[in-house]
Amino acid sequence: MTILLDAAHVDFSYGPRRVVCDVTLSLRSGEIVALIGPNGAGKTTVLKLLAGLLIPDVGRIGVSGSRPRTVAYLAQADELPSDWSVREVVELGRLPYVGLFRDLAPHDDRIVRDAMERAKVALLADRLVGTLSGGERQRVTLARALAQEPRVLLLDEPTAHLDLRHRVDLFSTLRAEAARGVGVVAVMHDLTFAAQADACVLLADGRLRAEGRPGDVLRPDLLSPIYETDLALLHAPDGRVVVVPGATKERAPWTRNQESL
Amino acid sequence: MTSTLVERPIPRMPTRRRARGLGTIVGSGLILAAVIVLSAANGAMPITLRETLHALSRGAQGHASLLEGVEAIAWNLRFPRVLMAALVGACLGSSGAAMQGLFRNPLADPYLLGVASGAALGATLAFSLSGHLEPAFSETPFEKGTFPSLVPLFSSVGAAGAVVTTLLLARAGAKSSTSSLLLSGVVVGGVLVSLTTYLMLRDADRLRAVFSWSLGNLASSSWSDLGHALPYAASGMGLLYAFARGLDALQLGEDTARTVGVRVGTLRAGVIAGASLATAAAVAFVGIIGFVGLVAPHAMRRIGAPHHRALLPASALGGATLLVLADLGARTVIRPAELPVGVVTTLIGGPFFLWLLRRGP
Numbered sequence: 001m002t003i004l005l006d007a008a009h010v011d012f013s014y015g016p017r018r019v020v021c022d023v024t025l026s027l028r029s030g031e032i033v034a035l036i037g038p039n040g041a042g043k044t045t046v047l048k049l050l051a052g053l054l055i056p057d058v059g060r061i062g063v064s065g066s067r068p069r070t071v072a073y074l075a076q077a078d079e080l081p082s083d084w085s086v087r088e089v090v091e092l093g094r095l096p097y098v099g100l101f102r103d104l105a106p107h108d109d110r111i112v113r114d115a116m117e118r119a120k121v122a123l124l125a126d127r128l129v130g131t132l133s134g135g136e137r138q139r140v141t142l143a144r145a146l147a148q149e150p151r152v153l154l155l156d157e158p159t160a161h162l163d164l165r166h167r168v169d170l171f172s173t174l175r176a177e178a179a180r181g182v183g184v185v186a187v188m189h190d191l192t193f194a195a196q197a198d199a200c201v202l203l204a205d206g207r208l209r210a211e212g213r214p215g216d217v218l219r220p221d222l223l224s225p226i227y228e229t230d231l232a233l234l235h236a237p238d239g240r241v242v243v244v245p246g247a248t249k250e251r252a253p254w255t256r257n258q259e260s261l
Numbered sequence: 262m263t264s265t266l267v268e269r270p271i272p273r274m275p276t277r278r279r280a281r282g283l284g285t286i287v288g289s290g291l292i293l294a295a296v297i298v299l300s301a302a303n304g305a306m307p308i309t310l311r312e313t314l315h316a317l318s319r320g321a322q323g324h325a326s327l328l329e330g331v332e333a334i335a336w337n338l339r340f341p342r343v344l345m346a347a348l349v350g351a352c353l354g355s356s357g358a359a360m361q362g363l364f365r366n367p368l369a370d371p372y373l374l375g376v377a378s379g380a381a382l383g384a385t386l387a388f389s390l391s392g393h394l395e396p397a398f399s400e401t402p403f404e405k406g407t408f409p410s411l412v413p414l415f416s417s418v419g420a421a422g423a424v425v426t427t428l429l430l431a432r433a434g435a436k437s438s439t440s441s442l443l444l445s446g447v448v449v450g451g452v453l454v455s456l457t458t459y460l461m462l463r464d465a466d467r468l469r470a471v472f473s474w475s476l477g478n479l480a481s482s483s484w485s486d487l488g489h490a491l492p493y494a495a496s497g498m499g500l501l502y503a504f505a506r507g508l509d510a511l512q513l514g515e516d517t518a519r520t521v522g523v524r525v526g527t528l529r530a531g532v533i534a535g536a537s538l539a540t541a542a543a544v545a546f547v548g549i550i551g552f553v554g555l556v557a558p559h560a561m562r563r564i565g566a567p568h569h570r571a572l573l574p575a576s577a578l579g580g581a582t583l584l585v586l587a588d589l590g591a592r593t594v595i596r597p598a599e600l601p602v603g604v605v606t607t608l609i610g611g612p613f614f615l616w617l618l619r620r621g622p
Contacts, residue, residue: 068519068520073517080512084568
């Protein structure tokens with residue numbers, strides 16, 4: 001598969017403090033990569049480096065195609081002006097194509113509409129952003145990114161303010177985009193969702209600690225020392241993996257129920 | 262997967278927003294034109310609408326020398342004054358909109374980076390050096406003040422110096438450029454105001470003149486002043502308009518704007534240069550007029566032009582209308598004497614702004 005994004009031995013420092021150290025990773029077309037690690041591990045910095053918002057001190061980051069068209073980025077808390085309509089926000093995703101002066105062509109309008117449909121905000125197109133819920137806003141920023149027709153989608157904690165259903169929705173949208181050949185890198189705190197990615201990259205203190213398939217990275221012996229807490233992996237009845245903190249001392253409720261029956 | 266869209270009652274449907282932005286601009290333009298004619302017809306001595314329009318058409322055709330009596334007054338005194346008010350209002354309105362967009366702060370105004378205090382210091386110096394005395398508030402619009410010609414030059418140099426100082430201080434400061442710019446602006450403004458106050462107190466004779474200037478003075482505006490101010494005002498506003506869509510993208514946050522291809526550094530430099538140029542042009546000729554740059558963009562955003570490509574021209578037209586009306590009030594409320602126009606804008610602008618805020622979005 002095509003490699004879309006390729007970071008090799010990247011170092012980055014904020015002043016004297018080195019935040020990212022010798023990070024190497026690549027993103028293939030159609031792949032969802034979860035960037036995990038405790039707070040302060042350098043996840044957001046790595047994402048900003050991939051997005052081209054920060055320039056590495058050492059190492060290089062290669063992109064297949066040209067920024068800003070290829071790479072779309074969703075900040076941790078995207079600010080949205082409350083008196084704009086949803087469509088107007090999504091239209092800004094066309095900026096890399098139309099520039100600062102040209103108006104949107106009918107072709108751009110079609111792409112905007114399509115992006116809104118894929119992010120499931122088409123029915124909200126004329127609503128003012130200020131009237132939307134947190135989950136709806138998140139989908140609007142996603143639609144804005146999709147309107148950019150990116151080959152790489154970078155998301156910083158996209159599930160942070162979402163309830164369960166919206167998390168599931170978001171993940172299915174990301175899956176659909178991956179199926180179209182888009183490569184996705186998402187910073188995730190929710191390890192249960194990270195387990196559904198195609199690959200996990202574990203960062204701690206700015207260094208890469210592990211990478212590979214979720215099953216290889218999400219291991220209690222690897223995660224517990226890094227997160228400095230006891231962790232257990234439970235396999236849900238449908239085969240999915242659930243990461244439970246502190247579960248070495250206390251067993252999950254449903255196993256207890258099964259025993260008592 | 263089934264669609265999970267939440268159906269909720271829709272409170273407001275801003276359909277055809279682009280058309281609405283255009284409508285706002287055209288509507289404000291028509292209102293401004295009407296207000297200009299109305300304002301030129303009223304004053305210490307009322308002139309009929311017919312005479313005003315006649316003077317306007319003859320003057321515009323280049324036959325101003327043929328005008329007599331009240332028509333000459335309308336063309337030679339009223340129109341330059343009213344048009345200067347419109348130009349200054351346009352500068353302040355669009356600069357205010359651009360600054361609010363740049364700092365993503367609804368409280369930003371054109372004077373944020375020290376333009377006003379720099380201009381005030383320059384004007385105070387000019388008054389001190391020239392030794393001219395300006396009648397504090399002109400009794401009637403017929404009396405053209407002996408406005409020292411040094412004032413526009415000194416105050417624009419002061420305005421430019423203040424903005425450059427603010428930018429240099431901000432660069433020397435912390436990384437977060439927006440907040441360090443705001444703080445540097447406050448510091449520079451404070452220092453310049455105290456210098457100005459010191460100069461004024463040293464030179465109590467000219468206190469009234471400077472004070473009257475600092476509250477805004479349109480009485481002495483002439484066609485030639487208008488001709489001098491126009492190129493700076495137009496290029497400043499033109500520069501702002503060139504960055505309109507960049508300002509739109511900036512509303513999604515600096516990082517997002519960068520990732521859709523906006524050069525934020527260039528955008529910031531361009532907007533600050535454009536706003537400073539337009540504001541300095543306004544302040545240099547008529548002094549410091551408060552609230553127009555704050556109120557006009559807010560009002561226009563509410564009316565339906567939240568995008569900068571509509572908001573900037575709409576705020577220019579709205580600011581112009583506001584200032585022309587304020588000047589009309591200043592000339593007529595206690596006629597034949599005049600109120601300083603800055604006092605009128607603040608007295609009307611303050612409560613109006615509070616009303617806008619209380620009305621909610």
